[in-house]
Amino acid sequence: MRILVLGAGATGGYFGGRLAEAGADVTFLVRPKRARLLAEKGLRIQSPHGDAAFPVKTVTADTLSGHWDMVLLSCKAYDLDESIKAIAPAVGPESAVLPILNGLAHYGPLDAAFGPGRVIGGLCHIFSTLGADGEIVHMNNINRITFGERSGGTSARTEALAKAFGPAKCETRHSPEIMQEAWEKYVLLAPLAGMTCLMRASVGTIMATGDGEAIMREMFEECAAVASHAGHAPRPEARDLALGFLTQKGSAMTASMMRDLEAGGPTEGEHIVGDMLRRARAAGLAAPLLRTALTHLQAYEIRRKG
Amino acid sequence: MRILVLGAGATGGYFGGRLAEAGADVTFLVRPKRARLLAEKGLRIQSPHGDAAFPVKTVTADTLSGHWDMVLLSCKAYDLDESIKAIAPAVGPESAVLPILNGLAHYGPLDAAFGPGRVIGGLCHIFSTLGADGEIVHMNNINRITFGERSGGTSARTEALAKAFGPAKCETRHSPEIMQEAWEKYVLLAPLAGMTCLMRASVGTIMATGDGEAIMREMFEECAAVASHAGHAPRPEARDLALGFLTQKGSAMTASMMRDLEAGGPTEGEHIVGDMLRRARAAGLAAPLLRTALTHLQAYEIRRKG
Numbered sequence: 001m002r003i004l005v006l007g008a009g010a011t012g013g014y015f016g017g018r019l020a021e022a023g024a025d026v027t028f029l030v031r032p033k034r035a036r037l038l039a040e041k042g043l044r045i046q047s048p049h050g051d052a053a054f055p056v057k058t059v060t061a062d063t064l065s066g067h068w069d070m071v072l073l074s075c076k077a078y079d080l081d082e083s084i085k086a087i088a089p090a091v092g093p094e095s096a097v098l099p100i101l102n103g104l105a106h107y108g109p110l111d112a113a114f115g116p117g118r119v120i121g122g123l124c125h126i127f128s129t130l131g132a133d134g135e136i137v138h139m140n141n142i143n144r145i146t147f148g149e150r151s152g153g154t155s156a157r158t159e160a161l162a163k164a165f166g167p168a169k170c171e172t173r174h175s176p177e178i179m180q181e182a183w184e185k186y187v188l189l190a191p192l193a194g195m196t197c198l199m200r201a202s203v204g205t206i207m208a209t210g211d212g213e214a215i216m217r218e219m220f221e222e223c224a225a226v227a228s229h230a231g232h233a234p235r236p237e238a239r240d241l242a243l244g245f246l247t248q249k250g251s252a253m254t255a256s257m258m259r260d261l262e263a264g265g266p267t268e269g270e271h272i273v274g275d276m277l278r279r280a281r282a283a284g285l286a287a288p289l290l291r292t293a294l295t296h297l298q299a300y301e302i303r304r305k306g
Numbered sequence: 307m308r309i310l311v312l313g314a315g316a317t318g319g320y321f322g323g324r325l326a327e328a329g330a331d332v333t334f335l336v337r338p339k340r341a342r343l344l345a346e347k348g349l350r351i352q353s354p355h356g357d358a359a360f361p362v363k364t365v366t367a368d369t370l371s372g373h374w375d376m377v378l379l380s381c382k383a384y385d386l387d388e389s390i391k392a393i394a395p396a397v398g399p400e401s402a403v404l405p406i407l408n409g410l411a412h413y414g415p416l417d418a419a420f421g422p423g424r425v426i427g428g429l430c431h432i433f434s435t436l437g438a439d440g441e442i443v444h445m446n447n448i449n450r451i452t453f454g455e456r457s458g459g460t461s462a463r464t465e466a467l468a469k470a471f472g473p474a475k476c477e478t479r480h481s482p483e484i485m486q487e488a489w490e491k492y493v494l495l496a497p498l499a500g501m502t503c504l505m506r507a508s509v510g511t512i513m514a515t516g517d518g519e520a521i522m523r524e525m526f527e528e529c530a531a532v533a534s535h536a537g538h539a540p541r542p543e544a545r546d547l548a549l550g551f552l553t554q555k556g557s558a559m560t561a562s563m564m565r566d567l568e569a570g571g572p573t574e575g576e577h578i579v580g581d582m583l584r585r586a587r588a589a590g591l592a593a594p595l596l597r598t599a600l601t602h603l604q605a606y607e608i609r610r611k612g
Contacts, residue, residue: 198598200506201605209604211597291517292504292598298515299507 001160004029004068004090006083008043008056010128011100012074013136015145015170017043020056022168027057027068029086035060037134046131047138049169067092070161073099073110074124077271080106084113091118096157098147100124102189102268104182105275107150120158121150121178123185144171148178183232188242190276191219193255194293195246197269197300200258203251216246219289223276229283261300269297307466310335310374310396312389314349314362316434317406318380319442321451321476323349326362328474333363333374335392341366343440352437353444355475373398376467379405379416380430383577386412390419397424402463404453406430408495408574410488411581413456426464427484428453429491450477454484489538494548496582497525499561500599501552503575503606506564509557522552525595529582535589567606575603 005016020026162174206212280287311322326332381389468480512518586593
């Protein structure tokens with residue numbers, strides 16, 4: 001199975017790197033500058049699960065040719081259009097595309113570009129970043145990638161991918177109900193991102209206010225109602241897990257979106273909070289807190305762009 | 307009429323200064339350092355209505371003695387307790403206290419300290435600040451002070467104050483319905499402060515988002531409902547004026563509270579937004595946006611204090 005990974009950044013570089021390290025046939029589609037650095041120093045990972053540095057195959061846009069069996073895609077949502085263009089030449093009739101973005105809004109554009117049959121469901125749990133010298137720095141113990149057929153069950157291609165991931169130093173979940181899992185992550189992420197951005201504060205700080213916990217729970221319920229309407233109500237365990245994270249007293253947790261916002265950068269606000277709100281509205285569900293959080297994010301973007 | 311002004315800052319210094327400039331018997335209760343500066347350079351006002359620099363009478367806490375006819379109070383709400391202590395020795399049986407703070411929450415503590423009969427209703431409209439050298443810098447054309455008996459109508463003491471203000475270089479309103487006017491200012495200020503803080507953005511930026519105008523109007527209606535329940539529904543003209551400011555496209559307007567917040571300083575969040583929310587709840591009115599805005603302000607304060 002020939003696997004193409006778009007970029008060699010904090011997420012794609014990590015999972016693609018773990019695959020390559022484990023012996024899978026992986027190529028990174030990168031810009032020329034990144035290709036030179038990888039040729040010189042190899043792909044470097046710093047992680048509690050083991051540091052690594054090893055040579056990897058790279059290709060650049062102008063040398064990209066032929067079709068890959070699997071394309072791993074882990075861009076920021078606001079770079080999705082550009083990323084679709086970048087990988088398009090590598091996607092043929094037999095190719096599959098595995099996006100590991102947050103939320104669900106990217107499936108529409110990916111299906112439109114490649115056909116729904118080529119787009120596998122995926123998500124990941126990892127906290128990683130790029131170091132100053134281009135190395136991938138994995139920050140804690142969590143490094144899970146989850147994938148599966150969006151229609152449910154398994155297939156030869158997802159089995160093959162699971163086999164490639166088998167010996168890799170990351171936790172792999174080949175899920176027969178990937179969309180349920182994607183929704184369960186989404187109903188945790190959307191309130192976390194929406195609330196920590198709207199309040200410009202960590203979960204613990206929000207919990208220390210008079211009404212923060214009540215508001216957090218209400219925003220979770222807005223999102224859970226959207227998931228239920230889509231046929232993916234969070235299961236009791238997922239609900240407890242999400243509410244546990246979202247209401248944990250003293251927690252320093254914020255969404256990466258809130259950190260992006262405080263750093264003055266672009267955010268995935270429309271992709272995560274905006275998409276959830278639009279789904280709520282399409283379902284005829286009131287979602288006043290999602291609406292307020294999205295307005296905050298939109299005001300931020302307008303101000304940021306001056 | 308002997309008038310004592312607490313402080314000689316941006317607001318009290320301006321109105322007290324205009325009174326003194328017009329020949330009223332005004333004394334400023336200030337700290338020793340401020341007293342020395344005033345003795346050396348006089349009270350200085352820079353304003354489109356005329357620059358001025360003139361000697362003023364000052365008194366400090368340790369030299370304060372006797373009772374004044376009128377005490378003008380224009381502290382920040384979070385300094386109210388300290389300010390009440392400062393002026394208490396100057397308030398006797400025949401004294402009146404005129405607070406020109408925003409909102410309404412200060413009347414409770416003032417009434418408790420001095421008795422409701424001694425506390426006149428007041429408010430002001432001014433945009434001023436202290437300059438680097440201690441001068442009072444008045445930023446635009448607006449410099450209105452409004453006062454009156456809280457029970458309505460007029461009285462000898464408010465007539466006397468109006469007479470003292472008569473020749474002063476500021477707009478004076480001796481109002482027979484001061485509480486109606488205070489509420490009308492409050493139902494403009496609370497949504498302005500609540501929304502510009504919650505969104506961390508100017509009115510114009512909020513208006514440029516998808517739902518910002520709708521949310522702003524809803525927050526205004528939450529506040530207007532509280533005012534109505536208190537018997538002070540905003541009159542049509544006040545409603546139009548408030549909504550005009552609150553929904554003006556392209557407006558750079560923010561509340562001073564939002565500027566305080568972005569500068570990392572303390573805010574009057576509990577005094578303005580918190581008090582309005584508590585009044586809503588006491589009246590059995592839902593106020594979800596006030597609640598969300600207050601939570602944002604509380605999270606900010608918790609974070610600020612570390």
